[in-house]
Amino acid sequence: MRKKSGMSNFISLSLALCLLISVVISGCTPEPAKQEPAKQEPQNDSKTASSKYGGTMKIIMSDTLTNLGYPAELRSNVTFYYNQPVLESLGRYDKEGNVLPFLAESWQSDPQNKTITIKIKPGIKFHDDTDLNAEAVKWNIEQYLTAKRPEVNGIQSVDVIDASTVRLNLAAWDSGLLEAVAYYVKMISPAAVAKNGKDWAILNPVGTGPFKFVSWEKDVSAKFKKNETYWQKGKPYLDAIEYTFIREINTAANVFKTGGADVLTQxxxxxxxxxxxxGKYTTWTDDKAFGTVGIGLMFDTINPNSPFANVKVRQAVIHAIDNEAIVKSVRRGLGFSTNQWYKPGLWAHNPDVKGFPYDPDKAKQLLAEAGFPNGFKTKITTDPARENLMTAVQSYLAKVGIDAQVVTVDSAKWTALTNDKWDGMIMFFRAMAPSTLTTLNRVISKNATLYGKNILHPDKVEQLLADSRNAPDFESSKKPLVELQKVLFEEYALAVPLIGLTTGVATQQKIQDLGNLTTNGNDWTPEEAWIKK
Structure with missing residues (x-):
């Protein structure tokens, strides 16, 4: 039985779109991307396209935006939400969690010869009127290779077969690589970067999307206008999209409630x-999507002088925190306790993981065994959105003798620290699916984009990741990832899983077909959205 503890009422701001990157609430994580042409799902609304009103849709967001147009150097997947009106990828998730061709027309995997061949849809142009062709796709993938992104790790070379076909040559077969390339590699205009430079591109996205970039005033707004020559004929329906950045949550809510914005996602x-x-607004949660995120803590395990270099200290921290009480009080029931990366019901969840249930007495015992009978001082670094959640964690740790100072930095600084080094613990933000193998590689492997420089990389962990990557098919790749849950969160206790978030979106009732929280958490459908008169 888990012991319960009362919690004070305080707010924890959550992302409705998560990051990162990327989470199945019901259903399964997808198989490798299907080798078939893209299919457009029919709209639920019976109105014809000609009757779908345009107008300007205004969206309130709270996160700091630092890179809008050069995705090879993105460090936070939440930016995918911001640049979705402008930048598109070769594939897109459907509601079942499968990646289907989008800018690509089709693709073919050949595990025996270690190749993936991708055919691009004809006639698609970037916003600068240059062609999306095989050379452009090759260039975009190579930007990710140059940036040493784990999503493309294992690609030995990229060949242009003809004007609309590229072939990826792999060093070894990787069962998750097609999905990673198809989703994570956002297409930008090579010509625009060549003409203006990378620094310019970061601030000025040039893609193939339904909207063209107009302006971006940091921490104030970002604006986009309709792409009149968009490759999906008759779309988009909106005339413009505007993001307004408001960090203070009550201010953001008041702007929304008084009609100053159409969409509130955070x-x-x-x-x-x-x-x-x-009852005045359209609201929904991500219960039927696979884009929810998890919040936890990551330790600075690579530092031999850190208390967290000792596995018993890490176990003690997990024992000290009452996850379920945090869900009930801080999250008002909008979430779930986790003892591993995923929740029960998902294929990657391992039912054999017992974890370290809430038990402060056991936590104190482990600290004493580790040489810290009187506890120790440490830090928890977090972004403003999760500050109050980390304050709840702080109060539990204090009860077992761990004096943890909560250090709040802006989102950009927090993101930078996850790709560098931090002192003590840092807020661990994880996508729980759908691209399970890709996501785990991005976070815990030696080549991780996030966290990897400051955590241990046990041989057992690396081997299980390799076993999954090298599996000939999806079914064979599952077993190592399920086993990995026990190794990560029980044997080595490398992170505190803490909780998963159930997040929500609210819109004015006139907003239609937004597409939030229906597939992946960072995705929506700007080309389908419209405003009802």
Whole structure:
């Protein structure tokens, strides 16, 4: 039985779109991307395209934006939400979690010869009127290779077969690489970068999407206008999209409630429940999507002088925190306790993981065995959105003798630290699916984009990741990833899984076909959205 503890009422802001990167709530993580042409799902609304009103849709966001147009150097997947009106990828997730061709027309995997061949749809142009062709796709993939991104790790070379076909030559077969390339490699204009430079491209996205970039004023707004020559004929329906950046949650909610914005995607549980109860807005959660995120803590295990270099200390920290109480009080029930990366019901969840249930007495015992009978001082680094959640964690750790100072930095600084080094613990933000292998590689492998420079990389972990990558098919790749849950979160206790978030979106009732929280958490459908008169 887990012991319960009362919690004070405080707010924890959650991302509705997560990061990172990327999480199945119901259903399964997808098989490798299907080798078939893209299919456009029919719209639920019976109105014809000609009757779908355009107008300007205004969206409130709270996260700091630092890179809008050069995705090879993105460090936070939440930016995928910001640049989706402009930048597109070769594949896109459907509602079942499968990656289907999008800018690509088709693809073919050949495990025996260690190749992936991708055919690009004809006639698609970037916003600068240059062609999306095989050379452009090759260039974009090579930008990721140059940046040493784990999503493309294992690609030995990229060949242009003809004007619309590229072939990826792999050093060894990787069962998750097609999905990673198809989703994570966002296409930007090589000509625009060659003409203006990378620094310019970071601030000025040039893609193939339904909207063209207009302006970006840091921490104020980002604006986009309709792409009149978009490759999907008759779309988009909106005339323009505007993001307004408001960090303070009550201010953001008030702007939304007074009609100053059409979409509110980032709010605390109390605010979401208030908007839902009012009946004045369209609200929904990600219960049927696979884009939810998990929040936890990552230790600085690579530092031999850190208390967290000792596995018993890491186990003690997990024992000290009452996950379920945090879900009930801080999250108002909008979430779930986790003892590993995933929740029960998902294929990658390992039922054999027992973890370290809430037990402060056991935590104290482990600290004493590790040489810290009186506890120790440490830090928890977090972004502003998760500050109050980390304050809840701080209060539990204090009860077992761990004096943890909560250090709040802006989102850009937090993201930078996850790709460098931090002192003590850092807020661990994880996508729980759908690209399980890709996501794990991005976070815990030696080549990880996030966290990897400051954590241990046990041989057992690396071997299980390799076993999954080298599997000839999806079914064979599952077993190592399921086993990895026990190794990561029980044997080595490399991170505190803590909780998964159930997040929500609220829109004015006139907004239609937004597409939030229906597939992957960072995705929506700007080309399908419209405003009802």
């Amino acid at each position: 709010m605390d549980p109390d605010m979401f429940l208030e908007l839902q109860k009012s």
